[in-house]
Amino acid sequence: MAEFIIKMPDVGEGVAEAELVEWHVKIGDIVREDAILAAVMTDKATVEIPSPVEGTISWLGAEIGDTVAVGSPIVKIDVSGEVAVEAGGADTPTPNPSPQGGGELSVGPVAAEAPSAPAPSKAETATAKTESPSPLWGGARGGGNTLSASANASAHRPEGERPLASPAVRLRAKEAGIDLRRVHGSGPAGRITHDDLDQFFARGPQQSAPAGKQPDMSVEEIKVVGLRRKIAEKMARSKQRIPHITYVEEVNVDALEDLRARLNAEKRADRPRLTILPFLMRAMVKTIAEQPQINALYDDDAGIIHRHGGVHIGIAAQTPSGLVVPVVRHAEARDLWDCAVEVNRLADAAKSGTATREELSGSTITITSLGAMGGVATTPVINYPEVAIIGVNKIMVRPVWDGAQFVPAKMMNLSSSFDHRVIDGWDAAVFIQRIKALLETPALIFVE
Structure with missing residues (x-):
């Protein structure tokens, strides 16, 4: 019996280390050749590590959430043979990035050929290495464990x-x-x-448990890893480095909702159903043409503002893995329906975990919306290094004074944040007031 050592592979693009985000095996598992052992995540992609041999897992060298340097041993496999061998490191061919990878905040479910199992703790690993197998260590559920x-x-x-x-x-x-x-x-x-x-x-x-309600003394420890860690790091950086100013304004969307309903009722088969987002995107494009300083990225390390001509709108999307921001590129060159098609396509890709790195990066301004859960007002966090984010709150019917009486109206708040180092409060207010005017008189959105 020989020991086969697998090292952290060189995943390319100058990456010197990767975060272990998932184990697909545990100590004692028998794996086939090409079975997926683990998944690691870099700033650029999620990569699966396959087994080049068939054998039994004897050692795991890291826990989920650990950052492992390229070339470090991560798995040992007992194989038939007499000489210990190694695989991985800088001289090993680069594994194929997972198709779900891409972007600063990209990650998705990865396929596994071996059963998924929680990574053992360091104490468990030590126990497995120093003690002989015990009859109490059972196999699959339903196996022959014997307890005295x-x-x-x-x-x-x-x-x-x-x-x-x-x-x-x-x-x-x-x-x-x-x-x-x-x-x-x-x-x-x-x-x-x-x-x-x-x-x-x-x-x-x-x-059985005692009758009646019992106090729950449990405390579950959840390690922040993978996409959740990336989100946490990016949000912390945004709040630490950007002095936010949040501006909230209400918008009467009666006319907009009437127009949207009419267009959806009369839409052609080749056109998607319209939500409020494409209208907002077109309103933002028209307003940015008047206030180009809003469509910018601020490199605060170099002290340079990069003002972009192209309007690349990030759409914050909640996925089973966490928050990601797919990007509708060149919204200034898209009409209402083209914006809707691209939003739907990117939303599907984000939720299925198939969005690419290019589709999840490069935004110059972001929209965030919680849909029906949008609340009355929010304080959205800017998508660093952008200088503005537009937050959409839910539409509610509220009484509105029309000058003579209170009438019911469909009202929606826009809760938007700006980088106060770059955008003055007056400019932020002018920007939102212009968007409000376009949404309240939606015919103006179509006037070139």
């Missing part, structure tokens, strides 16, 4: 000690009303498995 009655009797843990278990096991125990401190763990370092729960249930109702 004495072990079960001593399973109750002291107050404050948190039992080791995966999120799936914790959820199953919570739904069944089981205190995991009463369950013996047969896995590495005492980790509780699904088999342990099955054994606990099989012992009968005498082990």
Whole structure:
């Protein structure tokens, strides 16, 4: 039996390290050649690491969230043979980036050929290396774990000690009303498995939770990794470096909603259904032509404002993995329906995790909208290094004074933030007031 060592591969483009965001294997797993072992994330892409050999996982060299240098050992596999070998590092061919990768905030689900499992803790890894395999270490759920009655009797843990278990096991125990401190763990370092729960249930109702409501003393630790870490870093940088000024104005969208409903009712088969976003995008394009300083990126390190002629509008989109910002490029060259087509295409790509790096970078101004959950007002965070972000709040019917009486009207707030180093409060107000005028008289949007 020989040991095959896999090192962090060189993922290209001058990247010297990568963040481990997902393990697809655990110690003891038998893997086939080309099975996916892990996924790592750089600023540019998410990359899958395959196994070049068939064997048994004997060691994992990092935990999820760790930053690993290129060339560092990350996996050891026991294989048939007599000589230890290595793979990975700078001389190893670069793995193909995941098709879901791309952009500063891009990440998506990655396919796995080996079963997904939580990464073991350092304590578990040490246990697996120093102790011989135990009959209590079960395989797949439903396997032949054997637990002695004495072990079960001593399973109750002291107050404050948190039992080791995966999120799936914790959820199953919570739904069944089981205190995991009463369950013996047969896995590495005492980790509780699904088999342990099955054994606990099989012992009968005498082990059930006490009647009545019980205090929940659990504390779940969630490591910030992958896309969530990228979002956190970018938001922190935006708030730390940009002095925000937020301006909120209400807009009467009665006329706009009437026009939108008419256009949707009469639309051709080759035209998409219109939301409010394409109208807002066209209004922004017209207003930016009058105030080009809004469509800019501020390099505060160099002290240079890059004012762009092309209007590249980022559309903040919530995905299962987190917030990403796909970009509608050259909105100034698109009509209403072309804007709608591109917004729909990019939204689908972002949600499915197939958006490319180019589609997730390069915006010069951003729109953020929570749709029906948009609230009355928000304080959006600028997408660094841009100098403005336009926030759309939900449409609500409110009483509005028309000079003689209160009448019902469809009202929507725009909550927008600006970089006060570059945009004065007066310029921000002029910008939003011009957009308001265009949205309240939508025919002006179509006047060239």
